[in-house]
Amino acid sequence: MSDITSQSLFELTSNIKEKKLSSGEITKAFIDRAQKSKKLNVYVTDNFEKAIDQSKKFDSNPNFDLKLPGIPIAVKDLFCTNGVRTTAGSKILNNFVPTYESTVTQNLWSQGAILLGKLNCDEFAMGSSNETSFFGNVQNPVGENLVPGGSSGGSSAAVAANLTPVTIGTDTGGSIRQPASFTGTVGLKPTYGSCSRYGIVAFASSLDQAGPMTKNVRDCSMLLEVISSFDQKDSTSIDYKRNNYSKELSKDIKGKKIGIPKEYRVDNMPDEIEQLWKNGISYAKDCGAEIIDISLPHTNYALPTYYIVAPAEASSNLARYDGVKYGFRSPGQNLIEMYEKTRSEGFGDEVKRRIMIGTYVLSSGYYDAYYLKAQKVRQLIKKDFDDAFSKVDAILTPSTPSSAFKIGEKTNDPVSMYLNDIFTVPINLAGLPGISIPAGKDKNNYPLGLQVIGKPFDEQNILNISYALEDKINFKNDISDWWLSE
């Protein structure tokens, strides 16, 4: 049997069910490795002691009918966990201990999973490199001083470094798919309304979705099956029949029509990414898929639209951080001064920038010019996809315009940081499901990903296409464990 922490979720659950491994052994293995991996800075808060107790409890009375029987899992620190500190990577929530549980994490525990701890992320999920976190940047296990992507950077690094078998992240403009691409892992953003947003620290409510981040496509289907559910507590949760994604997973994609959008060929895109895309196309053909050239004419307008819609919603959502009911408070002579000092000291620079953008575009006299305009362009972007999906079953693109970059390389130029999400943002604006799978490496040996985009609620189809491609690509991450200490 291979080393416990390098096993997939599928292998671990099989080994538990066949009684070859206990939950206690598995949990201890991940904790031991985490203790030697502090250099990566993936954990904001660990739950190790309780996790060991819970694993013993599971072993003394195991239920092998559950989908995640005694499996330890660390989650992004954006999910509220009852009794375990939840910070959203922000000073303003540094001391916040929720008294309730997010629906998505509750779904994990209901299927037998055990909380290992809370993973680092960009502050309020605003960032593409995990560098905006109040708790410091995260190292990408792929190479030293490399960003793990963001905002789910602690999550992507933890999966790639074998510190958790799988994890869940959130994706507002690419925050699951871009870090997955940067770390050679799999990340899926479900259709808007598939996973409940209840108990997730809100960023931009019309875009936010939780989703699985895993080592491979099969694990991804297993985890999606657990976290996707209809929830009365989220008014935008959609009541539809969800698939048994792992059971229906199939490499048979013969006759599937896959669209290739010409607008995703952007200026200055490295040749390696162009080549990666071509390889993906030829693998899809080998699997019997039909390749169709398509156009998504408003692609170039997606990022500017996103940088109006997301900050506008964020500025409204973050109005709740006033130092009154929970979180950090800075004292003031009067109520207004207390608000202003609390928010000034409690939020980091990127969050303040986005609140300011959002406040401006929603302010009197500018609403029509910016916010309304962006909502109209968002309609055009959605229509592009509607038109495309009348001809194809799925769309194949690169996940990101580059591989992982160095820590500090883009921190002084917000716009160049925003450009990271050029291929992922349109999917959030249109509410579609998208998955990033590792598809190759660049000249530095850093991973690169391909993205498969599907019709609303057609997660099964993009999982199947990814499953078929994964088999052909046969990606190996070959991470050297350079960060381990005794």
Add this chain to the structure above:
Amino acid sequence: MSIDLKTVKHISKLARISIDDEKANKLKGDLNNIFEFIEKLNELNTDNVQALTSIAETTLRFRKDEIKSENIREKILKNSPEENKDFFVVPKVVE
């Protein structure tokens, strides 16, 4: 169009985030760069386009108005920044 220092200060007031002059100047530069990038949307004529207000094409559900959680006062006050068992405490508001 460009955003001047006065506007930056006005927005910070609306957003209830106090900023000093040095920060305001830095933000002015950042915001102008970002808005230059956003202005690209003006290339598009959207006169006859309906704004997209909800991506999930569903109507909001009705539910019965009923009490589901009781005795949650302690839970709600648990994370209060200033200790008090019965209320949230803020600086004096009424003179």
